[in-house]
Amino acid sequence: MPQQGLGIAPRLRYLVGRARRIDVGSVLERAKEASAQHKKWTPAVVVDMLWQAGFRNVGFQDYIDYDFAILTAAERATYMTHPVSNQLSQKFDHPDFRYIFQDKVEFDRVFSEHLHREWMVVEEGNAAEVFAFAQRHGTIVTKEPVGQAGTGVHRYHAAEITDAEEFHRGLLARGELLIEEVIVQHAALAAVCPGTVNTTRITAFFDGERTHILAMAQKFGRGAVSDQMTFGGFYTMLDDNGRAVGPGYDSHGHVHARHPDSGFLIGDFQLPMMDEVRSFIDRVARVVPQVQYVGWDVVVTPDGPVLVEGNWGAGVYENKPSATGIRTGHKARYREAIGF
Incomplete structure (x- = not known):
């Protein structure tokens, strides 16, 4: 599809806003974290983090989560980051329709036939x-x-x-x-964590004709009502066939080769019903075509995938090199589908 640049004006607005909101203490804490983990000189990490944030569209937490301290410039360039994702959301998710995704009641009304509960x-x-x-x-x-x-x-x-x-x-x-x-999840998901409904985050872009799956992450809970990190959850990236590419991890420095409670080997996880999942994402992406770039949360049940929610501010899930050994991200897939 034709190139659709993100534009200089949104970029400048983002930089100005970021400069106003910068938390120096938080940056230093993150830099110390990266320094200790990767044996790098802290002042050098601070400078690198600020440079990446100001000129390479890399969030401070992105820098930590995706181990930028040990990646080459070429490897870093392959990663999708939150600032770039935010710009895509602003460009491709029409403001007049975002409320559907912001209000959970309205979302359930609009997507009712896809909830299956x-x-x-x-x-x-x-x-x-x-x-x-x-x-x-x-x-x-x-x-x-x-x-x-x-x-x-x-x-x-x-x-x-x-x-x-x-x-x-x-x-x-x-x-x-x-x-x-309450959603009844597939046995393959319950085998990892039966006490939480474990959602699959599928980031997708609908170009008006075709739905492109850009990245898939499988989230796992710890028995709480939610699998989010605020409840102790973590995630692993999935390949195109729904297979985990390695251990699980979170934004707090924890890496899980096995689920801490069930002992399930995360690298062995296989999301079931992948053909059904792909078809399902294509269907839900067409319900509100004005919101093109969405992070869909779905759960695979014994009867097929069901929808939990859609996030117009899709966020980013990426590979963590120190956990998986994979030193490249998904940005090329985004560029191929969206053309930025």
């Missing part, structure tokens, strides 16, 4: 309906309409609800307005 909204006067929903499913998940990184997600067991009216009042007071049936 029951859901409802907590409102004044529907305590009996909420209680009946919980009783019907045994365990439920509640969500605050606006949240990210797993914040605002809670899990309740019907057996623990002794007063339907009080439970309902609490949900309203805390803003937990969306209730969903």
Whole structure:
């Protein structure tokens, strides 16, 4: 497809904003972390981090997560980074349609046929309906309409609800307005972590005719309601066939060759039903074609993939060289599909 440059104006706006928000203490802490891990001189790492941020569109956390301290310039250039991803989101996700992805209730309404689970909204006067929903499913998940990184997600067991009216009042007071049936995941996912519904993040771009899968990451939880890192979760990258490329890792310096709880060897993981997953992503990407660049969170169930949410600010999941031995990223795939 034709080249679609990101433009100098967004780049300059980003740099100005970044300069205003820079946290010197945080940069130093990250530099010390990289210095200790890779045996590099801390002042040199600081300078390199600032140069990469200012002139190479590399976030400070990107620098740490993707081991830039040990990569050559050519290897670094292959990595997708959060600043570049943010610019793509701003360019290809139409502002008039982003609200669908920001509000979880609206998202469930628009994508209802792709959720494959029951859901409802907590409102004044529907305590009996909420209680009946919980009783019907045994365990439920509640969500605050606006949240990210797993914040605002809670899990309740019907057996623990002794007063339907009080439970309902609490949900309203805390803003937990969306209730969903718990997803039953495929045995291949439950074998790694049965206590958490483990989602697959699939970053994709819809060019108006074709859906391009740019990167796939498998997230694993630690038994909590969410598999996000704020709940102790981690991820591993998957290849085009859904096979893990190596151990799991997070943004806190933890590398997991095996799942800490189940002992499952992460490098042996294979996402099932990959043909169905590809077709599913193509279908959901066409629902709101004005939002072209999305990070889709899906779960493979015994009956096929189901949709959890879509993120118009897709974020970035990439290879970690010190964990996987892979010293290249996915930027070439993004460029081929999007043309920037």
